[in-house]
Amino acid sequence: MGVRALGMDGAAVLPERDNKVPENSVRSRDLEAEVARLTRRLANVERLAHVGSWLWDLTTNEVVWSDELRQLFGTDPEVHDETFETFQSLIHPDDRETITTIVRRALKTASSYTIEHRLVRPNGAIRWVQARGDVEVDEDGMVVVMHGISVDITERRNLDLELRRFVSDAAHELRTPVTTVTYAIGMLASDDLPDDQRKVVTAALARNGERLKRLTETLLDLSTIEADASTALVEQVDLADVVERAIESLPLHATQRVAIDVGIPAGLRVQAAADDLERVFVNLVANAIQHGGSQLSVIATTADDDRVVVEVRDDGPGVDPEVAENLFVPFARGRRAGLGGSGLGLSISRRLLERFGGSIDHQPEDDGASFVVRLEPAS
Amino acid sequence: MTRVLVVEDEPDIRLLITVNLESAGFDVLEAASGEEGLDLVAAADMLLLDIRLPGIDGFEVMERLGRPFPLPVIAMSAHSSEAARDQALALGCAGWLQKPFSPRGLVALLEDLRS
Numbered sequence: 001m002g003v004r005a006l007g008m009d010g011a012a013v014l015p016e017r018d019n020k021v022p023e024n025s026v027r028s029r030d031l032e033a034e035v036a037r038l039t040r041r042l043a044n045v046e047r048l049a050h051v052g053s054w055l056w057d058l059t060t061n062e063v064v065w066s067d068e069l070r071q072l073f074g075t076d077p078e079v080h081d082e083t084f085e086t087f088q089s090l091i092h093p094d095d096r097e098t099i100t101t102i103v104r105r106a107l108k109t110a111s112s113y114t115i116e117h118r119l120v121r122p123n124g125a126i127r128w129v130q131a132r133g134d135v136e137v138d139e140d141g142m143v144v145v146m147h148g149i150s151v152d153i154t155e156r157r158n159l160d161l162e163l164r165r166f167v168s169d170a171a172h173e174l175r176t177p178v179t180t181v182t183y184a185i186g187m188l189a190s191d192d193l194p195d196d197q198r199k200v201v202t203a204a205l206a207r208n209g210e211r212l213k214r215l216t217e218t219l220l221d222l223s224t225i226e227a228d229a230s231t232a233l234v235e236q237v238d239l240a241d242v243v244e245r246a247i248e249s250l251p252l253h254a255t256q257r258v259a260i261d262v263g264i265p266a267g268l269r270v271q272a273a274a275d276d277l278e279r280v281f282v283n284l285v286a287n288a289i290q291h292g293g294s295q296l297s298v299i300a301t302t303a304d305d306d307r308v309v310v311e312v313r314d315d316g317p318g319v320d321p322e323v324a325e326n327l328f329v330p331f332a333r334g335r336r337a338g339l340g341g342s343g344l345g346l347s348i349s350r351r352l353l354e355r356f357g358g359s360i361d362h363q364p365e366d367d368g369a370s371f372v373v374r375l376e377p378a379s
Numbered sequence: 380m381t382r383v384l385v386v387e388d389e390p391d392i393r394l395l396i397t398v399n400l401e402s403a404g405f406d407v408l409e410a411a412s413g414e415e416g417l418d419l420v421a422a423a424d425m426l427l428l429d430i431r432l433p434g435i436d437g438f439e440v441m442e443r444l445g446r447p448f449p450l451p452v453i454a455m456s457a458h459s460s461e462a463a464r465d466q467a468l469a470l471g472c473a474g475w476l477q478k479p480f481s482p483r484g485l486v487a488l489l490e491d492l493r494s
Contacts, residue, residue: 172431175457175478180391182479187399190482197398204391322434 043067055147056084058107063087072129072152074121092118092126103133107146110137116153128157169331173215173343177208184208218344222330225351234356236378237274239308240264243298246281254289263299269378270308276352277375280360281312283345284371288314291369302377310373311363318369319362327362381493382406384423386416386440387455388432396427399482405489413440423450425489430456430463441470448472451492455480 043066046052052069056062065073065082073090075082091099095117106113112134118126133148184205187193193201243262247255270277281298288296293314300310319327328350331343350360353373363370383405387393390411397407408423410416413435420426426448430437437454444452453474454467464475474488 172457176389176392179457179479180389180395183392183395183399183482186482187395193402197402200398201395204395208391 049151051149051151053147053149054082054087055145057145059144069150072127072150073119074123074125090119090121092120094118099131103146106133106135107143110135110141110143116157127152128154166330169343170219173331174212177211177215180208181205181212218348222344222348222351225348225355233273234271235274236269237272237277239268239270239300239310239375240266242272242274242277243281243310246278247285249278249282250286250289254286258289258294258296260285261295261297261299263297264310265300268300268302268308270375271378272356272358272375273352276355277358280349280352280373283349284312284373287345287371288312288316288369292316293368303374306377308375308377310375311370312373313365313368313370315368318365318367324362324364328360380404380406381424381489382408382422383425383427383489384408384410384416384419385427386410386413386432386437387427387429388412389429395482396485399486400489403486403490413437416440417443420444420450425492426450426452427485427489428452428454430454430467431458438466438470441467441472446471453488453492 046066046068050068050072052072053066054069055064057064061083063082063084063086065075065080067077070077073087075086075090088096088100099115099117102113102115105111112132114130114132116128116130118128120126129150130153131148131150133146135143136145136147138144184201187201188198188205240262243264247260247262285296285298291314293316295315297313298310299313300308303309328346330347346360353360353375357376359374361372361374363372383400385393385396385400385407387396387409388411393409393411397409400407408419410419413432416426416428417440426444428437428440432440435443437456441448441452441454448471451473452471453476454464454472455476455478456463456467457478464477467475473492476485476488
C-alpha cells in the first residue's frame with residue numbers, strides 16, 4: 001500500500017520507492033486498461049441515455065464522433081471520417097442555416113448553445129434532436145475545442161404534437177355546447193320570447209348542460225387511465241358475465257329499442273380488468289344503438305392463435321367511410337353521432353384494452369358496423 | 380320577408396338560431412351540411428354559414444357559390460383564427476361571427492345587412 005501525501009501545490013506526492021522501480025511497461029498497461037474501461041463506461045452511458053457526443057479540435061480541424069452519435073445520425077458505424085461538413089450535410093435543409101449561424105456565434109463569442117433541430121439520416125428518416133454545444137479556450141481566449149452532445153427527442157416532439165392536437169380538439173368539442181348554452185341564455189334573457197319558444201330553448205340548454213357534464217367526466221376518465229396505465233388489475237374474467245353486466249348497465253330506454261343477440265360460450269374466460277372490459281362493451285353497444293342499429297349481436301369465438309375474438313355488430317347505417325380511418329382518434333366522430341357521443345369512446349376503449357393485451361379494430365362491412373375485440377385467453 | 384339559409388351541423392345551435400331569427404321576423408331555411416346548403420341556396424336571400432362542417436367545409440361552399448357571391452354570406456366559426464377570418468372576408472363574406480356570439484348580435488348584423 002503506497003503512502004499518499006499532498007505536495008505544496010496540491011498534487012499527490014508519490015512515495016519515493018515507486019519512482020525507482022522500472023515498471024513503466026506495467027504502468028502503461030494499467031493505464032491502457034483504465035482508458036479502455038473508461039471508454040467502455042462512457043459508451044455505455046451514452047448508449048443507455050441515447051446521447052451522442054462529438055469533439056471538434058479547431059487547432060487540427062479534427063472531428064471525433066462517438067458511436068452513439070453515429071447511431072443517432074444513422075451513419076456507417078465503421079467509417080470514421082466525420083468533419084463539420086458531414087454534420088452539416090445531415091442537418092435538415094430547413095434548419096441548416098440556423099445551426100451554422102449558432103455554431104459560428106458560439107465560436108466567435110466563446111459561448112455555449114442549446115437548440116432543437118431536425119436531421120435527415122442517410123436513409124431519409126427525419127429525427128428531432130436536442131443539441132448542446134460548448135467551447136474550450138486557450139489563455140488568449142481563442143476557442144481551441146468545441147464539443148457537444150445530441151439527444152434524440154423525436155418521440156417527445158411527437159407526443160407534444162399529439163397532446164397539443166388533443167387539447168385543441170377537446171377545446172373545440174367543449175366550445176360547441178358552450179356556444180349553444182351561451183346562445184340559449186342570451187335568448188332567455190329577452191322578455192319578448194314567447195312561452196312555447198322559451199320551452200324549446202330551455203330544453204336545448206338542458207341537453208347541452210348534460211353534454212358538457214358528460215364530456216368533462218369523460219375527459220377526467222381519460223386522464224385517470226393515462227395516470228393509472230400500469231395499475232390495471234388483470235384477472236381471469238368470465239366473458240359472458242362481463243357482456244351481460246355491460247348490457248344491463250345501459251339505460252333501459254336504449255336497450256329496449258333494440259334486439260341484442262349474445263353468443264358467448266359458457267365458461268369462456270379471458271385475461272382482463274373486469275371493470276375496464278365492461279366499459280369497452282358498454283361503449284360498443286351504446287355506439288351501435290346510438291348510430292341507428294336495431295339488431296345487435298355480440299359473438300365470441302376462439303381464433304387459431306387461441307386468442308378470444310368478440311365481434312360486436314349492428315345493422316345500422318355503418319361507419320362513414322370518411323371517418324373510418326380515424327375512428328380511434330380522439331374526437332374524430334362520425335357525422336351521424338349527433339349530440340350523444342363524446343367523441344372519445346373508441347379511443348378510450350382501445351387504451352383500456354391495450355392495458356391487458358387486448359385490441360380493438362373496426363371491420364369494414366357492406367352493411368352495418370362491426371367492431372372486433374381481441375383478448376388474451378385465461379391461462 | 381327576408382329568407383335566411385342557416386348551414387350549421389350542430390342540431391341545437393341550428394335550432395336556436397332558427398327560433399331566434401324567426402322571432403325576429405326572418406324566414407329561415409335549414410341545412411346540416413354544405414352539400415344540403417348548396418341545394419337550398421337559390422331559395423335564400425342571405426346565407427349564414429358555419430366554417431367547420433362535415434363533408435365539404437364552409438370555404439368549399441363559398442368556392443362553389445362562384446364569385447361574386449349571389450347573396451350576402453355571413454361566416455361563423457368556433458376557431459379563433461385570424462387567418463380564417465381574413466380569408467373569409469377576402470373571399471367576399473359580408474360578416475364574420477366568432478362563436479360563441481349573442482342572439483341579439485346576430486339579429487343586429489342581419490338587420491344591418493338587410494337594409
